[in-house]
Amino acid sequence: MPLVSLVIPARDEEETIGECISRSMKVFEQMGVEGEVIVADSSTDSTPEIARSLGAKVVRPEKLGYGNAYLAGFEEARGRYIVIMDGDLTYDPIEIPEFIRLLERDEADFVIGTRLKGKIEEGAMPALHRYIGNPLLTWMLNRLFGARISDSHCGMRAISKEALDRLSLRAGGMEFASEMVIEASRKKLRIREVPITYHPRKGASKLRSFSDGWRHLRFMMLYRPGPFLLLPGSVALIFGLVLTLFVMMHEPNQELRMHSLILGSMLLIMGYQTLLSGLYVGAFGKSYGVAGEGGLGKRLASYHSLEKELVIGGALLVGGVVLGSKVIFSWIDVGFGSLQEVQEAMMAMILSIMGLQTIFSAIIISLLLLRSENGNGYR
Numbered sequence: 137m138p139l140v141s142l143v144i145p146a147r148d149e150e151e152t153i154g155e156c157i158s159r160s161m162k163v164f165e166q167m168g169v170e171g172e173v174i175v176a177d178s179s180t181d182s183t184p185e186i187a188r189s190l191g192a193k194v195v196r197p198e199k200l201g202y203g204n205a206y207l208a209g210f211e212e213a214r215g216r217y218i219v220i221m222d223g224d225l226t227y228d229p230i231e232i233p234e235f236i237r238l239l240e241r242d243e244a245d246f247v248i249g250t251r252l253k254g255k256i257e258e259g260a261m262p263a264l265h266r267y268i269g270n271p272l273l274t275w276m277l278n279r280l281f282g283a284r285i286s287d288s289h290c291g292m293r294a295i296s297k298e299a300l301d302r303l304s305l306r307a308g309g310m311e312f313a314s315e316m317v318i319e320a321s322r323k324k325l326r327i328r329e330v331p332i333t334y335h336p337r338k339g340a341s342k343l344r345s346f347s348d349g350w351r352h353l354r355f356m357m358l359y360r361p362g363p364f365l366l367l368p369g370s371v372a373l374i375f376g377l378v379l380t381l382f383v384m385m386h387e388p389n390q391e392l393r394m395h396s397l398i399l400g401s402m403l404l405i406m407g408y409q410t411l412l413s414g415l416y417v418g419a420f421g422k423s424y425g426v427a428g429e430g431g432l433g434k435r436l437a438s439y440h441s442l443e444k445e446l447v448i449g450g451a452l453l454v455g456g457v458v459l460g461s462k463v464i465f466s467w468i469d470v471g472f473g474s475l476q477e478v479q480e481a482m483m484a485m486i487l488s489i490m491g492l493q494t495i496f497s498a499i500i501i502s503l504l505l506l507r508s509e510n511g512n513g514y515r
Contacts, residue, residue, distance in 0.1 A: 140164065140171040140236060141215030144192075144223040145205030150181045152225045152338050157190045160221075160229040167233055174212050175223070176205035183223075203312025207305060219294045224337045226260065227292040231332045235294035244328035245299040246320045248285060249292040254331035261334060273352050277314060280360045281321040285329055289313050289352070292332060299325050304425065310348040311355040318359055359426050361417040369410030376403030380486070384479055394478065401482055405489055412497045419504035445498035453491030460484035 142160050146153055157173050164171030173192040177184045184194045197208035206220060217239050221227045231249065238244045256266065274288040291313065303319040305312065320327055357364045379400030463481045 138172040139169040141213035143209035176209040201308040204308040245325040249290040249332040250287040251334040255333040259336040311351040365414030372407030442502040449494030456488030
């Protein structure tokens with residue numbers, strides 16, 4: 137059995153895959169260890185033929201995607217330690233021994249490279265990624281999950297087979313990089329960093345800055361919807377409720393503060409919808425299988441009641457319809473002239489919208505939780 141399995145995702149890397157594999161095998165020889173190279177390939181060029189000719193094992197993922205490539209490679213890996221690295225020579229295989237040393241000495245379960253504490257050669261990383269995107273997403277990941285790393289999207293990593301088997305990895309796209317760190321933090325793995333050199337890529341980059349960044353952000357939101365949706369939704373809801381009630385409590389003969397009423401209504405409805413969106417994400421997280429002990433998904437599963445929420449939503453909707461009907465009859469009485477019951481009309485609108493939101497949200501959350509209760513998690 138090999139000591140090290142090197143898994144390389146590849147898509148049209150014929151220009152660099154040969155040199156990458158040759159360097160890696162030379163490193164294994166210098167280390168005096170048995171190693172294997174697995175190329176998870178989705179290419180349309182000669183990448184797989186080149187890899188096979190150099191002794192690498194080539195596997196074909198069922199689906200395209202960065203994460204899908206690694207998941208397919210992991211299934212074939214037989215080594216005690218798993219190293220992952222891109223095949224475009226942005227990472228140098230000569231760095232591998234330090235990663236393996238930390239694992240062999242039992243100083244870490246998961247080792248990740250850090251380009252930001254190492255060296256980034258000129259032209260290797262766009263300024264947007266180096267100074268904004270990567271630091272910002274790394275800071276968010278550290279704050280939310282306690283990872284304590286400096287470069288969460290470095291693609292050169294190593295992990296013991298035992299530790300890898302403890303991680304619930306399933307993301308198929310670029311968010312796989314974040315998922316691996318999040319899962320390692322949640323499973324209390326010992327994480328260490330190794331400063332490395334990041335080299336300019338040969339060939340066109342496959343990264344898409346904004347769409348890939350959003351995928352990472354969305355994945356963090358799936359694990360922790362609270363800071364992204366529940367907290368801001370609650371704040372907007374409270375401010376909107378206070379402002380709306382303040383206006384509604386004024387005597388009719390006082391000056392009508394229409395602008396305050398409109399603002400309060402907007403905050404109330406937007407905050408409530410954002411809060412409900414956080415519940416959607418929590419329910420999907422439960423269905424997806426990422427709700428931890430005491431997490432939102434678990435609490436939703438414990439306290440969610442479709443019947444109660446339908447009753448609440450129905451009551452809000454009925455209240456809005458009744459109040460709205462009163463306003464309409466008053467409007468008819470004055471011959472469809474100027475409407476004086478503006479505050480009542482706004483309140484009818486708020487109650488009706490929140491009632492419908494509650495009813496539809498109850499149904500959607502119930503369907504998501506039903507899927508998780510039946511054991512059909514998403515893959």
